[in-house]
Amino acid sequence: MNHYRLLRRTALAGVLALPILTTGCGLFSQEASQPIDPPQGNTGNAVSWEDNGNAVQPGEGTQLTVYYKDRNGKLAPVTVLAALGSEEKAGQKALEMMVEGGPLANEIPEGFQAVLPQGTQVIGYNVVADQKLAIVDFSQSFTDYNAMDERSIVEAVTWTLTGMHNIEKVKIWVDGQELLEMPVDGLPLDEPLTRAVGINLEAQEGINYSQSTPVTLYFSAVTPNDETYYVPITRLINRTDNRAKAAIEQLISGPVGSNELEAVMTPDVIVKNVTKKNDIATVELEYSGYEEGQQAPAEMMQALVLAMTENTGLAKVQIKINGKSNVKDTNNQSYSEPVSRPQHMNAFKS
Structure with a gap:
């Protein structure tokens, strides 16, 4: 697929001192505020998604990085703590946390908002390990959005899933049918999505x-x-x-x-x-x-x-x-x- 075709399908917007970090609110998650590349054998709280997207660390807390829209309209990764059941998959849980007004909406930090349309359900989620491909099947409510939000939805889904272990590509389905383009403004989906789609263009x-x-x-x-x-x-x-x-x-x-x-x-x-x-x-x-x-x-x-x-x-x-x-x-x-x-x-x- 010609990635420039994807890049064109959006409206492009035609000495600074950095603030000192507040103690306890690092840019990286808690375990990553330790040495970025911890020595081998480190048994800290680092989270990694193994088993090709299957259930990970069931129990009271697993860190997931999901993409929300900030108050300036930009997508940003946010690390949240989620409880995963023994049969739950990290990728599916992350997507469920991105649904506007969903049952996990109270986990979204102040100043950020979910990007998936209200009522959206993840009715299917599968990772094809040898292709490093995640296939997500949304309910029909996924198609109920404004055209101006189409690219943000695609970017958020793609970047959230490709941030996980062993996932480099994403396919989007709705009600059991693969989408070849987004349903409202026609963003092409004829090949698997990768981070080449860009973000906040x-x-x-x-x-x-x-x-x-x-x-x-x-x-x-x-x-x-x-x-x-x-x-x-x-x-x-x-x-x-x-x-x-x-x-x-x-x-x-x-x-x-x-x-x-x-x-x-x-x-x-x-x-x-x-x-x-x-x-x-x-x-x-x-x-x-x-x-x-x-x-x-x-x-x-x-x-x-x-x-x-x-x-x-x-x-x-x-x-x-x-x-x-x-x-x-x-x-x-x-x-x-x-x-x-x-x-x-x-x-x-x-």
């Missing part, structure tokens, strides 16, 4: 879609309770052969035309080089405001890990600043060794 001014490259970035925003969280943005930029380097340059450029999003990097940061080897992306930065031994801004370092793993598909990121890798951030996280993307983010105080 925006474009540089004057961009030619057919000559563009999408990069997914992470900026920060603040809840009504002054808790900081990350928002992913897929930005269309002029075509480039070095998508990873371009993504960092866009992070440095900051949000476009938005008063709600805040930059995670300052303009005095320069991308010197980005290389990829053995499933590791190495990012070399020149940062005039940084001296060896200082703590680098946590928001900058975390956003780099998120953006690099998102745009390269690699598992780990090594960050060097001014030629040095012995870097710690303001959360005392060490980056002397390559770090992995955290499994959950945006966990808010209850």
Whole structure:
């Protein structure tokens, strides 16, 4: 499928200091506020979805990352705690938590709202393990939405499920029938959905879609309770052969035309080089405001890990600043060794 066809089917909206994180309300979930890449043998509360989407950690609490719409109309991942029955699947439970006015609506943090139409039920959910494909079958109520919400619904479902272990593709069905396009505004679904669909799409001014490259970035925003969280943005930029380097340059450029999003990097940061080897992306930065031994801004370092793993598909990121890798951030996280993307983010105080 031509992904630019998907990118076109939406209305594109034609020196910052970051807030200090409030204690107890980390951008990442509780277990991920520990070292991002915990040492092997760590027996902490890290959650992983095994068994190809089957029942996981039945009992009083399993962390799920689902995508809700924030008060600014942007989709953002939110980590919630859910009780899974012995036969319940994590993916199905996550989707049920995304239904407007559903039985789990009280689990949604203040400032966020569900995106699936009221009354929607998940009547079928299956993961085809060897294809890394999730097939979700919604009830007819899924089709009862406004055209302007169509893309957000598709993005939220896709990004929620592909954030889970062993799921890279999604198919949407309604009442036992596969959808080849969304029922209201015709967003094409003729091939399985992946994260290539993008999220919270925006474009540089004057961009030619057919000559563009999408990069997914992470900026920060603040809840009504002054808790900081990350928002992913897929930005269309002029075509480039070095998508990873371009993504960092866009992070440095900051949000476009938005008063709600805040930059995670300052303009005095320069991308010197980005290389990829053995499933590791190495990012070399020149940062005039940084001296060896200082703590680098946590928001900058975390956003780099998120953006690099998102745009390269690699598992780990090594960050060097001014030629040095012995870097710690303001959360005392060490980056002397390559770090992995955290499994959950945006966990808010209850």
